[in-house]
Amino acid sequence: MNEEKDTIELMENGHSIYLPHLSIDCVIFGYHEQQLKVLLLKWKNRNRWSLPGGFIKNEENLRTAASRILKERTGLDDIFLQQFHTFGEPTRSERSPEDVEHLSSITNTPLDMEHWLLKRTVSICYYAVTEFSKVDPQPDFLSEQCEWQEIDRLPELIFDHRDMIEEALKTLRLHIYHQPIGYNLLSEKFTLPEIHDLYETILGKALDRRNFAKKLLSLGLIKKLNERKSIGAHRSPYLYKFDKRKYEKALKSGIVLVI
Structure with missing residues (x-):
């Protein structure tokens, strides 16, 4: 152009x-x-x-x-x-x-x-x-x-x-609870700490790691893979990915991620 x-x-x-x-x-x-x-x-x-x-x-x-x-x-x-x-x-x-x-x-x-x-x-x-x-x-x-x-x-x-910018950030923080924003910001496969850090950074507040992961998994928004990520000695956390079909179904039925 x-x-x-x-x-x-x-x-x-x-x-x-x-x-x-x-x-x-x-x-x-x-x-x-x-x-x-x-x-x-x-x-x-x-x-x-x-x-x-x-x-x-x-x-x-x-x-x-x-x-x-x-x-x-x-x-x-x-x-x-x-x-x-x-x-x-x-x-x-x-x-x-x-x-x-x-x-x-x-x-x-x-x-x-x-x-x-x-x-x-x-x-x-x-x-x-x-x-x-x-x-x-x-x-x-x-x-x-x-x-x-x-x-x-x-x-x-x-x-x-x-x-x-302030209005956009306020809207982003509202939408992240019920929009598939993470698709664009994470690799196809990610660890629980990585998606936890994403939400904490965007929301600008601390989130309980255990409750956050349990909520995502209970809603079926992400699924655990039979793969691990090697990030150092004795550290090989499991990888996860978004279940896009279930995520879109959850959005249509009005499910909101409460964290």
């Missing part, structure tokens, strides 16, 4: 290609070995950070637009994706004249500033989860960096993007 060409098209003919005043922002969470991070973009020549996002093409539905943005930044197709909130406060997307001038200098194109940059934009937000060690983040045409940042050590963010 030629993002420079797309950006020029946006600035010159945005009204004929994209829906006006409506955008998508994506909170992409990454998990790896008890670390939870979020993917951020750093603007070119400015110490400003933002979430990955973009406008919606006229022929796209919302999920298609969000999936396109995710693939551009992560290169991934098969990723858990969930719409969670819409942000539309009247002053949420105000830009200073310096911001507008900066964008103009980067694109080197005439800007329809009144239409695209100086008016209110409503943002539909999605969150996604992935294993961040498998991702090679890619900046867009307007940014110089695209990288994972620790969830509790975020840099200064533009507009209401910090609020978006």
Whole structure:
């Protein structure tokens, strides 16, 4: 995808290609070995950070637009994706004249500033989860960096993007009780400590190891394999895997993981 060409098209003919005043922002969470991070973009020549996002093409539905943005930044197709909130406060997307001038200098194109940059934009937000060690983040045409940042050590963010992250994290912590989020964050085969650490990290609280494992097994959400993982002398814990069929059946019948 030629993002420079797309950006020029946006600035010159945005009204004929994209829906006006409506955008998508994506909170992409990454998990790896008890670390939870979020993917951020750093603007070119400015110490400003933002979430990955973009406008919606006229022929796209919302999920298609969000999936396109995710693939551009992560290169991934098969990723858990969930719409969670819409942000539309009247002053949420105000830009200073310096911001507008900066964008103009980067694109080197005439800007329809009144239409695209100086008016209110409503943002539909999605969150996604992935294993961040498998991702090679890619900046867009307007940014110089695209990288994972620790969830509790975020840099200064533009507009209401910090609020978006906080709302996404709150939603993720609710959904993990009744969504198959772990499929994207663990290997196909995993140990009980590994899935326990995943839930503890996302929920941000300690969980009783024994009760947590008993609950997963009693609901049939995971199954024990006749295989062990060798992780050192005298340490060979059993491996487990998600029972996807039972998990999906449990979700449809309204079973919630209470831990």
